[in-house]
Amino acid sequence: MKAVVLAAGYATRLYPLTENQPKPLLNVGDKPIVEWIVDKIEKVRRVDEIFIVTNHKFYPMFKEWLRGYKTNKKIKIVNDGTLKSDDRLGGIGDLNYVIKEERVEDNVLMIAGDNLFGFSLREFLDYFKEKKSTVLAFKDLKEKEKVANRFGVGVLDEDHKLVNFEEKPKYPSSALAATCCYIFTKKDIKKVAEYAEKSERWDDPGDMIKWLIERSVVHGFVFEEPWFDIGSFEGLEKAGKFYEKKQ
Numbered sequence: 001m002k003a004v005v006l007a008a009g010y011a012t013r014l015y016p017l018t019e020n021q022p023k024p025l026l027n028v029g030d031k032p033i034v035e036w037i038v039d040k041i042e043k044v045r046r047v048d049e050i051f052i053v054t055n056h057k058f059y060p061m062f063k064e065w066l067r068g069y070k071t072n073k074k075i076k077i078v079n080d081g082t083l084k085s086d087d088r089l090g091g092i093g094d095l096n097y098v099i100k101e102e103r104v105e106d107n108v109l110m111i112a113g114d115n116l117f118g119f120s121l122r123e124f125l126d127y128f129k130e131k132k133s134t135v136l137a138f139k140d141l142k143e144k145e146k147v148a149n150r151f152g153v154g155v156l157d158e159d160h161k162l163v164n165f166e167e168k169p170k171y172p173s174s175a176l177a178a179t180c181c182y183i184f185t186k187k188d189i190k191k192v193a194e195y196a197e198k199s200e201r202w203d204d205p206g207d208m209i210k211w212l213i214e215r216s217v218v219h220g221f222v223f224e225e226p227w228f229d230i231g232s233f234e235g236l237e238k239a240g241k242f243y244e245k246k247q
Contacts, residue, residue: 001125002106003041003050006180007034007062007113008094010055010085013232022058023230024113025065029243032065033230034113036243042073044121047109051102053078053094078102091180091205096196099189108189110205112180116239118225128183133217136162136209137181139227144172151229152178152206154220162218167206176220179227180205188216 011018017026024034034052041047050073054062059079066077080097082088089097095110107128109121119137128135138154147153153172155164166172182205184192195208212218228239 001046001109002104003047003109004095004098005037005052005111005113006091006094008053008055008080009088012085022061025061028239033116036116037111040121044125046125050075051078051098053080053098055080055082057083092196092208096193099193105186107186108184110182114230115180116228117179117181119223124221127221131219133219134184134188135219135221137179137221137223138176139179140222140224141175141177144175147172147175147177154178156220160220162213162220165206165210165213176222178206191215
């Protein structure tokens, strides 16, 4: 299995903090966001290589970070070649870029580089092995009002198969907030490439998931542990306070 960490965004909502600093390299607690993520991936034995995809502007910073990071796994920083937000490839565009450039023909664990979560990736992988399908992690926020207009929302059947996906709905059908944590099967990785070739909507993985569930089986992994989607100063502050307590 390969892991892909999406870290090529420009985080304009956090300017000026992220104008010259990539969001995944901002410290939360005592270390950068990306380190919390990679530390979790390190515990997954089946992952034999990690690709961190970033843009041309921040590529040197990630290379510098990697030189000081101790790891037992092979990690490669991938430069998607973009220089500004208007040119960004988006989450699915960057995933497809890594698949093509690195000739990935394996199951893929994909995580957004600003996505901090409390659940175990080993449990996530066990669920993937049980379902034998692509899986997407959902945080149960309990109340529909908490997901309205904010997150992608999943609707699952009794077997936790994803039967519908809504992108930031005003009136959500469930309280299951989609996180950018996926495991794609080898078969569906080929479909991701097909989607990227046909669609211009590369920025939001939710658009691809709506497309994918019409062509394949996707299951939802529902977790109760803490989750932080760091897209704002408020989210960054909340994550910082939580992870400071963990030290």
